[in-house]
Amino acid sequence: MEAECHTHIRKTVGEFSAYLPQRSDHGGCAHGYGKTTAVNWYLAECTRTETLKVIRISVYSDNLAIFWRSVQDAFARAGFVFLRDYICPE
Structure with missing residues (x-):
């Protein structure tokens, strides 16, 4: 399974500042092993x-339109409304 990376972008420079690799299957850990605590730390x-x-998006559906709307909402809450101008990718 491919690793998924969360990218943090420096506001002042607009360049990549850090990567936090996280397996999309949570590394096989069940609930209660501190994954969310580790990311928060x-x-x-x-x-x-x-x-x-910090923009965090929880995915609870494999529906692309629902996911895209969640991305737009999360970015808008952080003050980045530019994604509202883009339709859902296919």
Whole structure:
């Protein structure tokens, strides 16, 4: 299974600043093994050294239109409304 990477973009420069590899199957860990806690800790550490906007999207459906709407909503909550101008990719 391919690894999935979360990319954090520096607001001031617009360049990639960090990657947090995370397997899409959560590495085989069941509930209660601290995956969310680890991600929250990592993001908190990143925000201590630079100003970041963190955008998190939970995927509960394999419906692309629902996912795209979740992406647009998440970016809009963070102040980035430009994705509202784009239709759902096919």
